[in-house]
Amino acid sequence: MYRRKMRGMYISKRALRKHFDPRNYPRETYLLCELQWRGSHKSWQHWLRNDDSKDCHAEKYFLEEIFEPRSYNICDMTWYLSWSPCGECCxxxxxxxxxxxxxxINIRIARLYYADRASNRRGLMELANSPGVSIEIMDADDYNDCWETFIQPGVYYRFSPENFESAIRRNCSQLEDILQGLHL
Known part of the structure; x- marks a missing residue:
């Protein structure tokens, strides 16, 4: 099942907290996207998730079913992913x-997807070396950006990435090793 952000619809604060906290290991992958066409002052936000009932990952679904090229201008996308892309999605x-x-595509990830699998590590390393791609672990600023962009304005809930700073540091270190080709 895929859920999409439509005009006036937002992701729930509970979903953001549950799926993007790197200390949790939910089955679903959430993809939050902010897209900006250069030359336009407007950005476009969208979100979706997969729940393993279909064999189509969120990244693939977004690229094949949601994204629509609208001009020849440069398009800058920021993806906030609850899990890093698998090797096949890379x-x-x-x-x-x-x-x-x-x-x-600027890919910001909350946690690494089966980082012990060589195919996933290799896929991330190759993707990170592709033109037009950056991959990083989400930091406190990213979590705040997600809260401000994808949660309905006026909703209060204390969401403190400082509470999982050690998990962020651990994931940053692990991603850095992967992108440097260590342990492939």
Missing amino acids: DIIQDFLEEQPNVN
């Missing part, structure tokens, strides 16, 4: 970028 993202060279 390949799909690379193929997409080869077909859409005017798209840049």
